[in-house]
Amino acid sequence: MLLFTLDVFVVYQLEIITPFQLYFNPDLILRNYQVWRLITNFLFFGPVGFNFLFNMIFLYRYCRMLEEGSFRGRTADFVFMFLFGGLLMTIFGMFVSLVFLGQAFTIMLVYVWSRRNPNVRMNFFGLLNFQAPFLPWVLMGFSLLLGNSIIVDLLGIAVGHVYFFLEDVFPNQPGGGRWLKTPSIIKMLFDTPEEDANYNPLPEDRPGGFLYWVLPHI
Template sequence: MAYQSLRLEYLQIPPVSRAYTTACVLTTAAVQLELITPFQLYFNPELIFKHFQIWRLITNFLFFGPVGFNFLFNMIFLYRYCRMLEEGSFRGRTADFVFMFLFGGFLMTLFGLFVSLVFLGQAFTIMLVYVWSRRNPYVRMNFFGLLNFQAPFLPWVLMGFSLLLGNSIIVDLLGIAVGHIYFFLEDVFPNQPGGIRILKTPSILRTIFDTPDDDPNYNPLPEERPGGFAWGEGQRLGG
């Protein structure tokens, strides 16, 4: 019964969030079991373009370090905000969500050529958090029960938390920058006088990922839940 419940709960996760989170967990498990090493995963332009180790373009987004607090923290935020985006503003728009992944990953890889970053998964998570926060500006957040603020401040609070832990904030700034570029091109610029939609999801992605009907068994992750952890938990104003 426990296995069946866990399996059903797992299958309720929308497909993109499920695939990405699972890939991150399996990659970390493989490193933990010493089946592979981080040296086979990290972003290295020379190895990618001169030695054709193309997989590094993907694997550098899948490893968040060894199992520990930092890994758990990143996985919680990745799962939560990736899922809320897919079940919220990207509901029924799987192809658009995949395109956001590809666009964000491309920009981060491009920036990665000029800065010394070897793993970009945390920056990608911050990008997801940023886009969600800008699309939900009136949600009130609580961070560790210490800070109360509105959603658009969440990426900056996370950056401050990284700074307190002694981590580099370059990764956070990269995620915020890429998230802002996507949000501006997708949500802001097209709605300006004379604005046009620059980001257009390729038709091949729509053919592959979009389905005509919603899943009748779809079970969204609530944005507001009582109790539990409060690492970025939100409540809507006036709710």
């Protein structure tokens, strides 16, 4: 996803396209068949600036840690999480009038990672120590302090929670079951070889580890 995001950024900087050709608009999608907007609204983070840089860092960092951690050897399931999260955000986005959903998607990745690594201790610029599950809320609070809308953060947290509950919580409850099943066609396209028995996870993924810095999201 990061590669496609950078591609969109480059063509935007070259003034080949404008944000008006990328934003989420249900009317244009349904009436004018501009279906690319279902994807491009997730890939545009604006011009170079504070918001763009921090989103790129978060997107890369937590996407990589998920892929090399809990999704290692499960590329198909990783892709399905992207599709499931994107679909839910698109549906919810129609009700909250959001035109770009990339930041919400990034927060979703942060939320899923944080819930799957509850014992990781984090430090917010040396000012605040907390456990990983509080990370999305700390970022939302920071965004609020900066005077930004928290709707995007809340959307990402909500979708991340729905995925985490259906994938990690509900199947382990009495009478529960697995509702999220990766379609066979996705498994055929993206399944990877079995995990290496000698693989050691990243330090950030080990319970009890310590992440020495965390960047704010706005």
